[in-house]
Amino acid sequence: MPKVLVSDKLSETAVQIFRDRGIEVDFRPELGKDKDKLAEVIGEYDGLAIRSATKVTPTILEAAKNLKVIGRAGIGTDNVDKAAASKKGVIVMNTPFGNxxxxxxxxxxxxxxxxxxxxxxxxxxxxxxxxxxxxxxxxxxxxxxxxxxxxxxxxxxxxxxxxxxxxxxxxxxxxxxxxxxxxxxxxxxxxxxxxxxxxxxxxxxxxxxxxxxxxxxxxxxxxxxxxxxxxxxxxxxxxxxxxxxxxxxxxxxxxxxxxxxxxxxxxxxxxxxxxxxTPHLGAATSEAQENVALQVAEQMSDYLLTGAVTNALNMPSVTAEEAKVMGPWIKLADHLGNFIGQMTDEPIKAINLLYDGVVSQMNLEALTSASVAGIMKAVNPEVNMVSAPLIAKERGIKISTTKQDKSGAFEGYIKLTVVTAERERSIGGTVFSDGKPRFIQIKGINIDAEIGQHMLYTTNRDEPGIIGALGQTMGGNGVNIANFTLGRSKAGAEAIALLYVDAPVPEDVIAKLHQTGLFQQIRALEFDVG
Missing domain, CATH: 3.40.50.720 (NAD(P)-binding Rossmann-like Domain)
Incomplete structure (x- = not known):
């Protein structure tokens, strides 16, 4: 159950909204003016609902180990360090229409x-x-x-x-x-x-x-x-x-x-x-005070329970309806980015995303943020959709997107390409009717790969013995293969294999695969499929 702290004076009706939505809420308006006590307790909470008295500083955010969202009942967010919140991966919402x-x-x-x-x-x-x-x-x-x-x-x-x-x-x-x-x-x-x-x-x-x-x-x-x-x-x-x-x-x-x-x-x-x-009375009517309090409670509840993002200042908004439809596509975008991130060791100069078919009509800003987050998480697991675009900007990474009408066999797909000083690396994926993301292309080679928590990726020349070497080495060392996908550019040319296995592939097994001399590249990969 998510847990929210209300550290400023919000109406009891707003506090009750959290409770009615199944969210545990602590109403402690005295904490808004006690920064030391706020820093002491903020680590317990997933959400923080505030007005103007609470100052959300980098110190507070550093102590907020579980914080996911800050909701400001009102328009102005001068009392929130939004740059620090973004780096921390915390969404900052306001209520621009209530007052x-x-x-x-x-x-x-x-x-x-x-x-x-x-x-x-x-x-x-x-x-x-x-x-x-x-x-x-x-x-x-x-x-x-x-x-x-x-x-x-x-x-x-x-x-x-x-x-x-x-x-x-x-x-x-x-x-x-x-x-x-x-x-x-x-x-x-x-x-x-x-x-x-x-x-x-x-x-x-x-x-x-x-x-x-x-x-x-x-x-x-x-x-x-x-x-x-x-x-x-x-x-x-x-x-x-x-x-x-x-x-x-x-x-x-x-x-x-x-x-x-x-x-x-x-x-x-x-x-x-x-x-x-007048003493900052612009929003000081009973109607406005009630409206913004109710709005912020609804917005925060929606995000914590459904992933819907409304009136966020540091992340693309995603409606509850979009969240339902886009959930598998956002997961796919994250997996595509995470694959590239784990495969890329050199600094990234540019990230290019192609959205085809039905996905091109979705909230592309959110999908792009998910892809960039997937890339960044390979190095820093704490990065999320909020902080990733900011980190990319700080690193001088150029991000571009293209969308096009349906152009192939799939109703829609995403293709992610990363550019470094050494090479370009690309991967494509789609979401099947069962809602499961799949990899459908790597390095321009068509595949159909189910995505699992533990995977092994290899590249090699297309020649006899590859499947046998993989199967024998993995099976002989106690690694069970759940799914095995192969692809090649053409007969006798470059080929790839993507194995979904039941447990992480040990380093000594990877070493034995290298010793066969059959593989140009071998990389163990991990994905968050929860």
Whole structure:
């Protein structure tokens, strides 16, 4: 039974989802702020469900010997070291849709608040003043709203803004002009957005490309009287520069829900007129809190019980339906990679995958990850589908994929080719109707080999005596052959044999085979067929 730790405050309904799905769960929200105690106990768990209080550092991950998945109830995963998690082979999930509407609504509310100076007007009125002429605002209608990052949340903001009769432009280099148009916005470059916008709202993650995107220089390019809204991430805006431009009158107002340092107890923007500040409330509605908690519990349960991967940040998503269909193909991809990995001693320069027929319509990213993991596991058994692509990238290995319509006798097959400085090595496989993976081609030679835990691979010239030598040597030394597959390129040319045996082939038996002088290559192989 999988075991999950909830180390932050999640709703009891979410905790119950784990229990109802048959997962053992410990609800210990106090651990989120106790990194030492968390490191002490995390090794017991397969899953970790968190919010923002828990910091998943390399130290925590190093102690997490059994951890398979981290689920963040919410969008932001700044509190998780995703690179360290990937190297450890731990999936990191978030819930990008649970608080999408809530965060977008907060951005719209902040836009209204700064346009009409509502917080200051409210404080003045509460103080018994009646300063009607002091709080002259502006309408949103017919104003231009510039959205930096028009993904899920930015798209909802665009929809609401169009309902307010605003003109919407967007800067998002990750989306095409057509995609942005579908969200009701005009695609522009950043300089154009800065120059044209009456309001600018940010809805992008904090990455190297977006850090300080509203820098002093870029803020200086904005239209005089612009109003800035940030409900995305602290660190997107140069807060000191924004404060200066507010004081000079170039920026008419700003509304921020997030700050470079949080909790924000001191900030150059605090105390300035027409600056609205809230304490990271973008997702703080009862509906959103419940939604993201329920989502993360469902996602983690699905992965731990069925292998379905949803909203993962460091692995291709695989639905529960895909997991059922693709399970044997993912196993095949792993076996193909593992065969190549055990056969290859020199550094790998490139990995090429060909997907033919029915398999070409599947989730190729997941299959590719499985193949690469199979290759890497030959050297490091702890590598998995999460960590393998990252390791390959670090080693400078180029990975390419090709897909094609059915081209042969099989409904579908995968061919894996590895390129080194010395040679190319290839293997092909398919999944039969019984759901069992099979090797169907090695080095361009057709075969039909059942895959077993213990195998022996040999190459030789096609000549009499090979079968007898193999059978006699193996049988004479107590090695039982379960399945014996032969193949050759043509009569008298190169031939191969693949034996599925009941136990690992001892080194002395391999030595005796070498002594016959009949074999060019002999390699004992092991596969995880569980």
């Amino acid at each position: 999408m509407v809530t965060t977008a609504e907060h951005a719209i509310a902040m836009m209204f608040a700064v346009a009409r100076q509502i917080p200051e007007a409210s404080a003045s009125t509460h103080a018994g003043k009646w300063e009607k002429s002091k709080f002259m605002g502006v309408e949103l209608t017919n104003k231009t709203l510039g959205i930096i990052g028009i993904g899920n949340i930015g798209g909802v903001v665009a929809d609401r803004a169009r309902g307010l009769k605003m003109k919407v432009i967007a800067y998002d280099p990750t989306l095409s002009e057509e995609k942005i148009a579908q969200k009701g916005a005009e695609k522009v470059d950043l300089d154009t957005l800065l120059a044209r916008s009456d309001f600018i709202t940010l809805h992008t993650p904090l990455i190297d490309a977006t850090r300080n995107i509203l820098s002093r220089e870029n803020l200086g390019k904005t239209k005089k009287g612009v109003r800035i809204v940030n409900c995305a991430r602290g660190g997107l805006v140069d807060e000191a520069a924004l404060a200066e431009l507010l004081q000079s009158g170039h920026v008419a107002g700003a509304a921020l829900d997030v700050f470079a340092e949080e909790p924000a107890t001191e900030n150059p923007l605090f105390g300035l007129p027409n600056v609205v500040c």
